[in-house]
Amino acid sequence: MGEDYSNNESFFWDKNMTQVIGSLLVSGALVILHIIFVANLLRKTNLLSPMIIHFVSSGVNLVVLLILKDIGIPLNLWLSISILTFGCASVLFLFGALYKSLSIRQLLITNMNGGRISLDLLDSNVTQASFSERAELLCKLGLVGRIGNGYAISEAGILLAQRIRTIRKILGITTNGLYGNNK
Amino acid sequence: MKIYNIFNKFYLSYWNPPGERFKLFSLLILAFWCSFCLIYSGSNKGDIDWVWIWIAGDLYILSAILVGFMFWSVLCWGFTLSMLLCLEKRKNVESLQSWQVEYAGAIGIRGLSLDRASILISFGFSSIEGNYLVLSKRGRSWGRIIQIMSRFFGIKI
Numbered sequence: 001m002g003e004d005y006s007n008n009e010s011f012f013w014d015k016n017m018t019q020v021i022g023s024l025l026v027s028g029a030l031v032i033l034h035i036i037f038v039a040n041l042l043r044k045t046n047l048l049s050p051m052i053i054h055f056v057s058s059g060v061n062l063v064v065l066l067i068l069k070d071i072g073i074p075l076n077l078w079l080s081i082s083i084l085t086f087g088c089a090s091v092l093f094l095f096g097a098l099y100k101s102l103s104i105r106q107l108l109i110t111n112m113n114g115g116r117i118s119l120d121l122l123d124s125n126v127t128q129a130s131f132s133e134r135a136e137l138l139c140k141l142g143l144v145g146r147i148g149n150g151y152a153i154s155e156a157g158i159l160l161a162q163r164i165r166t167i168r169k170i171l172g173i174t175t176n177g178l179y180g181n182n183k
Numbered sequence: 184m185k186i187y188n189i190f191n192k193f194y195l196s197y198w199n200p201p202g203e204r205f206k207l208f209s210l211l212i213l214a215f216w217c218s219f220c221l222i223y224s225g226s227n228k229g230d231i232d233w234v235w236i237w238i239a240g241d242l243y244i245l246s247a248i249l250v251g252f253m254f255w256s257v258l259c260w261g262f263t264l265s266m267l268l269c270l271e272k273r274k275n276v277e278s279l280q281s282w283q284v285e286y287a288g289a290i291g292i293r294g295l296s297l298d299r300a301s302i303l304i305s306f307g308f309s310s311i312e313g314n315y316l317v318l319s320k321r322g323r324s325w326g327r328i329i330q331i332m333s334r335f336f337g338i339k340i
Contacts, residue, residue, distance in 0.1 A: 020232070038336075039336055042336050042337040042338075044337075076235070078236070078239050082239035082240070082242040082243050082246075083242060085243060085246045086245055086246045089245075089246035089250050090246075090249060092253070093249045093250070093252070094332070095336055098329065100262070102262060102299045103299045103300070103302045106299060106300055106303060106316070107308060107309070107322065107326050108333065109340070110309065110316055111318060111323060111330065112330070112340070115317065115318040115323050116315055116316070116317050116318070117315065117316050118315050118316075119296065119297075119311075120314070122296050123293055127295050131279065131282075132279060134263045134266055135266070135279060144267070147275065149278050150275060150276050150277045151270065151276050151282060152270075152274065152275035152276075153271055153274055158271055160267065161270075164258070164267070168258060171258065172204075173258055175201060175260060177260055177261070177262070177264070177268070177269070178260070178295075178298045179260060179302055180298050180301060
């Protein structure tokens with residue numbers, strides 16, 4: 001790359017409509033590529049954690065963008081990276097909501113049940129299932145141990161919980177994990 | 184001391200609802216960026232295409248808000264995190280049921296279900312009719328869209 005930003009070209013911004021159009025097209029295409037790449041990997045492998053897949057794909061697309069700029073395609077980096085960042089962040093946010101949200105799971109199960117579900121069924125099929133799933137996860141992470149039918153927090157769990165409490169205190173968060181109690 | 188008390192009262196009582204606080208500061212940052220662009224675009228006309236700088240900056244800020252909200256919402260309402268904090272308070276529970284009671288209050292699992300359903304109700308997706316959760320027309324169409332998206336991302340329901 002010729003690093004000569006004299007006269008009419010600046011590193012930060014070059015007033016050039018070709019570059020703007022190039023950025024919109026290339027970044028849009030890369031965001032679509034990111035979505036396809038992530039969806040395919042998520043469906044086909046269980047080896048990598050979903051978050052790693054998202055970050056790797058975002059990074060690969062960023063590198064592709066830089067290579068395209070380097071081989072001389074008219075691109076404005078400030079604009080194209082912003083579009084790519086926003087696309088990747090939106091996909092991550094959407095995936096996170098679909099992956100873990102209990103409310104969305106309730107919506108899905110109710111919809112599959114014909115749009116109407118009894119609260120008992122909702123309790124057992126959605127909430128209870130998610131609760132025991134997460135209890136299992138906490139056990140697997142070594143934060144919680146099992147005692148017969150019951151559960152007890154481990155040393156590592158106490159340490160992590162205290163750290164989280166400190167962060168919450170600094171940020172002034174006093175919620176108790178329910179939406180109803182938003183204080 | 185007095186100033187600290189005023190700050191504390193202001194910050195921790197008036198601004199306490201964390202969702203509202205997050206919304207307010209996101210809007211403030213966006214407003215700051217917009218006014219920055221407005222002021223500086225006036226002082227060097229012609230050299231720079233401020234519209235695109237402004238749009239790109241907005242996109243960066245929105246991305247940061249999206250990722251930030253993921254962490255913020257987990258800290259405030261995260262399910263697994265709240266379970267851990269509940270258990271830390273009690274140290275041990277006799278069964279899953281008592282853990283749920285510790286989390287959601289006396290009605291336990293039903294309280295949790297209703298609490299998570301309340302967000303669907305506030306979006307107009309569903310309503311509670313007697314002993315049933317019933318989806319509205321909007322809820323059903325969004326349910327279909329979300330189902331397709333979940334399948335696209337390979338999420339098992």
